Amino acid sequence: MSPETPPQVQTLACPHCGAPLTVRSMGRAVTIVCGHCHSILDAKDPQLKILQRFEAATGGESPAIPLGSRGKWRGALYEAIGFQVRSMEADGLTYSWREYLLFNPYKGFRYLTEYNGHWNDCSVTTALPEADGIGARYLGKKYKHFQTCTAHTTFVLGEFPWQVRVDDAVAVTDYVAPPYVLSSEMAGSETTWTLGEYVHGADIWKAFGLPGIAPTPMGVYENQPSALKASAGQTWFACAGLATAIFVIFTLNQLFSQQEQVFREAYSFSPSSTEASFVTPEFELKGRTSSVEVRTDADVSNQWIYLNYALIDADTGQAYDFGREVTYYTGVDSDGHWQEGSQHDRVTLPSIPPGRYYLRVEPESDASLGTIAYTVTVTRDVPVLGVYFLALAAILLPALLISWRTYNFEQMRWAQSDHPMKSVGGGE
Amino acid sequence: MIWNRLYLIYGIAVVLLLGAGAYRGWSFTSVNEVKNVPGSIRDNPGSYRAIYSSYHHYTGGK
Numbered sequence: 490m491s492p493e494t495p496p497q498v499q500t501l502a503c504p505h506c507g508a509p510l511t512v513r514s515m516g517r518a519v520t521i522v523c524g525h526c527h528s529i530l531d532a533k534d535p536q537l538k539i540l541q542r543f544e545a546a547t548g549g550e551s552p553a554i555p556l557g558s559r560g561k562w563r564g565a566l567y568e569a570i571g572f573q574v575r576s577m578e579a580d581g582l583t584y585s586w587r588e589y590l591l592f593n594p595y596k597g598f599r600y601l602t603e604y605n606g607h608w609n610d611c612s613v614t615t616a617l618p619e620a621d622g623i624g625a626r627y628l629g630k631k632y633k634h635f636q637t638c639t640a641h642t643t644f645v646l647g648e649f650p651w652q653v654r655v656d657d658a659v660a661v662t663d664y665v666a667p668p669y670v671l672s673s674e675m676a677g678s679e680t681t682w683t684l685g686e687y688v689h690g691a692d693i694w695k696a697f698g699l700p701g702i703a704p705t706p707m708g709v710y711e712n713q714p715s716a717l718k719a720s721a722g723q724t725w726f727a728c729a730g731l732a733t734a735i736f737v738i739f740t741l742n743q744l745f746s747q748q749e750q751v752f753r754e755a756y757s758f759s760p761s762s763t764e765a766s767f768v769t770p771e772f773e774l775k776g777r778t779s780s781v782e783v784r785t786d787a788d789v790s791n792q793w794i795y796l797n798y799a800l801i802d803a804d805t806g807q808a809y810d811f812g813r814e815v816t817y818y819t820g821v822d823s824d825g826h827w828q829e830g831s832q833h834d835r836v837t838l839p840s841i842p843p844g845r846y847y848l849r850v851e852p853e854s855d856a857s858l859g860t861i862a863y864t865v866t867v868t869r870d871v872p873v874l875g876v877y878f879l880a881l882a883a884i885l886l887p888a889l890l891i892s893w894r895t896y897n898f899e900q901m902r903w904a905q906s907d908h909p910m911k912s913v914g915g916g917e
Numbered sequence: 918m919i920w921n922r923l924y925l926i927y928g929i930a931v932v933l934l935l936g937a938g939a940y941r942g943w944s945f946t947s948v949n950e951v952k953n954v955p956g957s958i959r960d961n962p963g964s965y966r967a968i969y970s971s972y973h974h975y976t977g978g979k
Contacts, residue, residue: 720920727921731928735935742939766962780942799965801954810949839944849962873944880935884928891920 503528504537511557513570514592518648522571524556529645529654543645543655550574550644553603553699554589560697563610567591567599569697571647577638577661590649598650601693602685606706607713608693609670609685618664618671618682625664625671627684632664632671635711636907640674663711667902670712687712709901721895728888735880742872747776752867758794758852759860766851771803772867778842779870784835787815787863793830794861797851802844809838815863837873 499512501521508525512518518532520540529541552572559568571590576583586604600611618627625632642657657676664671668687673680687710690703706713752772758765774781787794793816800809813836819828854861903910937943958965 717920720924723921724924727925727928731932734932738932738936738939764963766965768959768962778941780944799951799954801958803956806952806954806956808951808954810951811946836946837942837944838946838948840941847959849958849965851962851965870942872939873942875945876935876938876943880931883931887924887927891924 501537504530505539505542510537512648513557513568514598514648514650515594517592517598517650518570519651520653521648522645522653524646532648540652541654550587550646552587552589552646554601554693554697556647558697558699560693562591562693562696563599565593565596567593567596569647571649572645573642573649573653574644575640576643577640579638585643590647600683600685601688603690604710605708606690606704607710608688608690608703609712610688611672611683611685614671614682614684618673620662620664620673627671627682630666630669632666632669634907635663635665635670635903636905637662665712667712667718668714685712687714708905709898711902711905713902715895715898715902717891717895717898721892724888724891728884731884732881735877735884739872739877746779746872747870748868748872749775749870750866750868752848753864755862755864756850756852757860757862758854760854760856760858765853766797766849768801769848769850769865771845771847773845774841774843774869776843776870778840780873781838781841782835782866782868782871783811783813783838783848784833784866784868785813785815785863786833786866787817787861789815789817789832789861791818791820792816792858792861793854794863795853796863797853799849800838800841800846801849802842802846804844808849809841811836811838837871839873841869 499515501510501512502508503510503523503526505528506523506526508523510521510523510530512521512532521530521532521537522528523530527543528539529543531538531540550572552569554569554572556569556572559566568591569589570592573588573590574585575588576585578584584604586602589601589603591599591601598612602609602611614627616628618625620626623634625634638661639658640661642653642655645653645655660675662673662675670685670687672683672685674683690706693699694701694703751774752769754769781800783798783800785796793814795812795814797812798810801807813834815832815834816830817828817832818830819826821827848865848867850865852861852863900910954965
């Protein structure tokens with residue numbers, strides 16, 4: 490069968506309304522449904538005995554893949570020969586999905602199912618799956634139980650290789666392992682297993698040459714693959730590697746940073762003095778451009794001292810201005826002993842080039858307070874911990890975001906199942 | 918898959934940036950850079966006007 494080869498069909502007439510019936514599955518049809526009067530006919534009976542008639546709602550159900558449409562699907566040419574709508578009820582709501590029966594004389598039958606724009610390509614299993622209600626195993630792959638429900642056939646059209654009836658009821662159990670879904674349909678003592686694979690509507694539209702574009706899927710379907718789930722595990726693996734790299738850089742920085750003290754001097758400040766500013770002797774910052782830590786230890790108690798600092802390059806005149814306050818208060822009240830602030834302060838200046846430097850210092854304090862002794866210490870090439878925390882946060886946040894979105898996707902998937910996940914907030 | 922690749926590229930960029938920052942001594946401290954400060958400051962330190970001199974000081978305690 491190829492697109493150029495006319496399909497082999499047989500034309501009959503509906504015994505109820507006389508409308509022409511086209512049989513495409515060449516003797517494999519068990520029932521035929523008249524599209525005109527909705528009579529379900531026994532295809533095995535030469536007289537096309539009427540098995541059932543049903544009333545379709547006005548406008549009825551219109552198959553998105555018109556019967557007789559042919560398209561290359563999974564490497565073979567298939568023709569849409571049957572269409573049925575089935576429904577289930579849950580929590581007082583009715584959910585309906587559509588099933589299209591495809592036929593190829595050499596490959597046999599397969600089905601395309603559609604729910605809210607989500608499509609599955611289904612075929613009967615070639616082996617008997619093992620199922621225990623919690624899960625199933627088929628061809629070495631494990632599937633999780635998703636839901637069990639009773640499905641009712643509500644509309645049929647075309648021909649079918651089984652006895653189809655409107656209002657037929659079957660117990661359907663779905664097991665999922667995205668992008669696959671393993672379904673059992675049990676009617677009486679007979680159980681049929683089908684394996685479905687999630688497919689995109691656009692591929693079906695393209696294969697069958699359908700007009701327009703495939704409807705956009707709504708929500709998350711039971712076996713819809715998550716675009717992020719595969720990435721989430723790999724992302725955390727990569728995150729662990731990157732965190733290790735950060736730790737290695739941190740360790741190397743700790744080991745090899747010189748933390749060289751280049752200046753230390755003790756001073757005293759009298760707030761009543763007329764000119765407080767002064768410059769320190771020169772000191773040299775050797776090596777490469779690096780951080781410089783300026784530490785101030787002030788003998789303050791219930792006092793404060795503020796120091797205007799300028800680190801000035803003696804050769805270029807480049808100055809780095811910054812101000813630091815050392816404040817320390819302590820006392821006793823009805824709550825007991827309290828203290829605020831500290832007698833020590835340290836600040837790390839970023840990326841200071843090597844050279845000869847001096848500090849211009851201008852202390853300030855409350856004029857009513859006494860003389861304050863303080864020490865200024867300058868150390869070059871000091872590790873800065875903050876950048877490591879920032880880097881860790883920078884690699885953790887995207888990984889957390891991907892995991893959160895993956896979790897949300899799975900939560901939406903399983904919300905439709907018999908086993909909804911509990912939300913982070915504790916609800917369902 | 919593409920997310921994983923994008924994340925890996927992003928993460929490597931972060932690590933490289935961190936390595937450069939560690940080597941160059943980056944920190945979060947905000948300093949005001951002033952160019953061409955005259956050498957006469959050393960003789961007359963009071964003539965230098967630091968931008969932090971109008972800082973409002975904490976004078977509290979509990």
